[in-house]
Amino acid sequence: RTVLDFVGAFAQDKATNAGGRMIDLDTMLRLLGMRLGDRALIGPQVVQIDLTDACTNNCLGCWARSPFLRDDDFYDTLKKGALDLAFVKQLLPVLQEQRVREIFLGGGGDPLCHPQVFEVIRLAKEHGLHVTLNTNFTQADTDVVDGLIGAGLDLLVVSLWAGTARTYSKLHPNKTEGTFRHLTEMLRYVADRKKRAGGVPRVANIRPLH
Numbered sequence: 001r002t003v004l005d006f007v008g009a010f011a012q013d014k015a016t017n018a019g020g021r022m023i024d025l026d027t028m029l030r031l032l033g034m035r036l037g038d039r040a041l042i043g044p045q046v047v048q049i050d051l052t053d054a055c056t057n058n059c060l061g062c063w064a065r066s067p068f069l070r071d072d073d074f075y076d077t078l079k080k081g082a083l084d085l086a087f088v089k090q091l092l093p094v095l096q097e098q099r100v101r102e103i104f105l106g107g108g109g110d111p112l113c114h115p116q117v118f119e120v121i122r123l124a125k126e127h128g129l130h131v132t133l134n135t136n137f138t139q140a141d142t143d144v145v146d147g148l149i150g151a152g153l154d155l156l157v158v159s160l161w162a163g164t165a166r167t168y169s170k171l172h173p174n175k176t177e178g179t180f181r182h183l184t185e186m187l188r189y190v191a192d193r194k195k196r197a198g199g200v201p202r203v204a205n206i207r208p209l210h
Helices: 003-017 025-036 085-097 117-126 142-151 165-171 177-196
Strands: 046-049 102-105 130-135 155-158 202-204
Touching (some): 117 130, 117 142, 142 177, 165 177
């Protein structure tokens, strides 16, 4: 049997198991690569890019900057940096060629700390990528929100970590109850801007609420 025969049979089997719904070619190739076990036939569906190691919060539950961490585990004791825009420009065509669908901007730092985050999002959209950004949102203001929407961000993930201002200040020792009120105000602004921007970006996974 040829590779094409194997692909066709594999796709038919998966479609049958999915209740007759056809799966797209990229998904089929990823599943087939896992089935073969010794090589990938296509790039991953999602690639996480850590734009920067900088962050403005010290969340108690953070794996990187919690004040409960030992000194040798504390992220800020390690060498830090940020990705150059030139590197990102080189990376995006490779991801597009490998048929990656989405980039997730997150990691040990907050992407909004990167001075060229809007340009990164814009370039990723030019390469046909879905863009998700994970942030504590403490640096957000109306200009930042407008910049994210203008760049074409698809999904905004806000790690809020609290349901009240009092709880927020307890879980983030370097922040105040006023920070929480600012965050909620900015989320309302996002909701208002979305109405004028065709419903994007989506806002999801505001977590965890205590």
